[in-house]
Amino acid sequence: MADQRMPITKSGLERLKQELKRLKAVERPKIVKEIAxxxxxxDLSENAEYHAAKDKQSHLEGRLLQVEDWIARAEVIDxxxxxxxxxxxxxxxxLADGxxxxxxxxxxVGELEADLKKGKISVTSPIARALIGKQEGDVAQVKSPGGQREYEIVSVEFVEEELSAGDEA
Structure with missing residues (x-):
């Protein structure tokens, strides 16, 4: 799975790049300062602040590696x-609820950028899997926790969402 390409939109990749920049330019220097x-x-052996800051640093470095890996494996779909x-x-x-x-x-969208509150669903989600390949006027059957649901496809559009200034990760 380490070499597997991950589909992502241009705006999704831009969000990841912004997060990486913030982690390196803001979060990392802040933690270094806290450690110092x-x-x-x-005495470091009984210094709770030091151990908490080192723990934070460890989490940050893990996140940095993860975001860098995602960017490296991103396959941008325009x-x-x-x-x-x-x-x-x-x-x-x-969609119209049946x-x-x-x-x-x-x-x-790709799994990394899925955010239901923003109307972005993962290509691997049950609803997306039920929709893939269908067209306007088709009805998709979706298994949900509440039972079977039907959605009619009202329209299909291709619009790249612009990244707004307040939309950072």
Whole structure:
């Protein structure tokens, strides 16, 4: 799995790069400062501040390695160059709930950028798997914790979401 490519949108990759930059430029120097300050308090064997800061540093370095790995394995899919009427990775789909008729809108994205609150669902999620390959007017059967649900595909669009300033990881 270490060499497996991971599909991601341009904005998803940009978010990862912003997080990496923040971790290196802001978080890492902050922790180094905390360690130095705690070290100045003397005996390290019983210095809780020092051990807490070292623990924080360990978590940060792990996250840095993880984000760098994700960036290295990212396979950017330029959604703006996609077209067609079928649901594929990157598609933004408007669905009508078969029971209530309520409409919802989701973009099918990679696992790393999935965020239901922002309307981004993982390509591996049950709803995305039920939608892939279908087109406008088709009905998708989705198994949910509450039972079987039906969604009619109202529209399929390909729009690359721009990264807004306050949208950092």
């Amino acid at each position: 300050e705690a070290r100045s308090h003397g 959604v703006s160059k996609l077209k067609g009427d079928r649901v594929v990775f990157g598609a933004t789909v408007t 029971d209530s008729g309520d409409e919802v809108r989701y973009q099918v």
